[in-house]
Every structure is written in C-alpha cells, then in structure tokens.
Amino acid sequence: xxxxxxxxxxxxxxxxxxxxxxxxxxxxxxxxxxxxxxxxxxxxxxxxxxxxxxxxxxxxxxxxxxxxxxxxxxxxxxxxxxxxxxxxxxxxxxxxxxxxxxxxxxxxxxxxxxx
Amino acid sequence: xxxxxxxxxxxxxxxxxxxxxxxxxxxxxxxxxxxxxxxxxxxxxxxxxxxxxxxxxxxxxxxxxxxxxxxxxxxxxxxxxxxxxxxxxxxxxxxxxxxxxxxxxxxxxx
Numbered sequence: 309x310x311x312x313x314x315x316x317x318x319x320x321x322x323x324x325x326x327x328x329x330x331x332x333x334x335x336x337x338x339x340x341x342x343x344x345x346x347x348x349x350x351x352x353x354x355x356x357x358x359x360x361x362x363x364x365x366x367x368x369x370x371x372x373x374x375x376x377x378x379x380x381x382x383x384x385x386x387x388x389x390x391x392x393x394x395x396x397x398x399x400x401x402x403x404x405x406x407x408x409x410x411x412x413x414x415x416x417x418x419x420x421x422x423x
Numbered sequence: 424x425x426x427x428x429x430x431x432x433x434x435x436x437x438x439x440x441x442x443x444x445x446x447x448x449x450x451x452x453x454x455x456x457x458x459x460x461x462x463x464x465x466x467x468x469x470x471x472x473x474x475x476x477x478x479x480x481x482x483x484x485x486x487x488x489x490x491x492x493x494x495x496x497x498x499x500x501x502x503x504x505x506x507x508x509x510x511x512x513x514x515x516x517x518x519x520x521x522x523x524x525x526x527x528x529x530x531x532x533x
Contacts, residue, residue, distance in 0.1 A: 412459075417465060
C-alpha cells in the first residue's frame, strides 16, 4: 500500500514554456504533499508543502510565481514550472504519507530538461 | 529544524551485516527518526522509521539509542541491490517536513 505515482517521468521543454508535473496518491488520501528538487550529485531540497484546498507553503528562496502548486483534491497535487529556463532543469520529486505512523512514500521523480 | 549527521560513505561486503550510524543530538521528544534510500535517478524509497523503541521490518532494523541522540540502521545481509545513498532524517513534530542531509553512500562489494 501507500503508492505515490508521479507523471511524467521525464520531460524536455523549450525555454520559456511551462511544464506541469502530477503527483497522485493511489491508495490513500493525502491532505498534504511535499515537492522536492534534486540537482545532480546533491541531496533533495524541499521546495514546498502542498495543502489540499489551500495555498501551498514555499520554502525560503523558492519563487512561488515560478513554481505553481495546486492541490485540488485529496489524491492529486500538481507542480507547474512556469516560463522554464535551463537553470530549472532538475529532478523533481513529490512525497506524501497516509499518516505519521506510516512513513512517507515518494514518487519516482520527474527529470526536467529545459533546452 | 533538528539536523542529522551521517558518514559520507561506507563499504560493505556482500552477505555481511551493515551498520549505518546517524547522530541527531538536537532531536525533539516527538520527532520520528526516518531512514530512506535512493538509487540514481529514482525517488527515495522508505526503509524504516521509529520513535523510541527499536524497530524491525523485512528490509532492515532500526536501533535507537536510549537518549535518542543517535540511531543505527542495520542491514542484516547486504546484497548488491542495497548499494544506494541512505538518508537518516528527522520528521519534525512541528512542521511534518523531511529535511534531507547528504546521506551515506553505501558500496557493497561482491
């Protein structure tokens, strides 16, 4: 149980375009989901906390107008990278948990390449 | 947020036990201790987590010090598929967020 599905697994886009990444909890409801970014050979960096039915909470230094997060249902959160530039190229990962007693499940990640 | 300290890398031989240490001296009373591992180009995989008592599951064991300022992840028989970056993380009771450190890169030799 506790499966998180992330789509797409990879995407290549042109500079200036927007890209949407989906994160779904398949067998549990998640009022909160988390979005991370990971650059090559570095650890995961928390970008934001996605809250169902309300605004996301962004970590310091993360541009909320560039990384739009929508958590419209208890099983789906989306991250939209707007006006993408090559420096936004990274590995984006979401996570969610059925509850603190269960640990967190991570998506398989989305490799974004902006050309 | 409370932080964790792990060795950058460790080596193990296949089929031998591995003990991965983690220090978390500033842990709060209600912080859970989590362990995840990550293979290249994949999302982290849950390994185990606990609060105060030692925990066992099919993947590993978690030994938590009595003062909770350190813990050890135990892989009972390392396989080549256990080669990964292992992250020890505290689940903050205040925020519910996982803050990743640099982790320990485990190499398993055949």
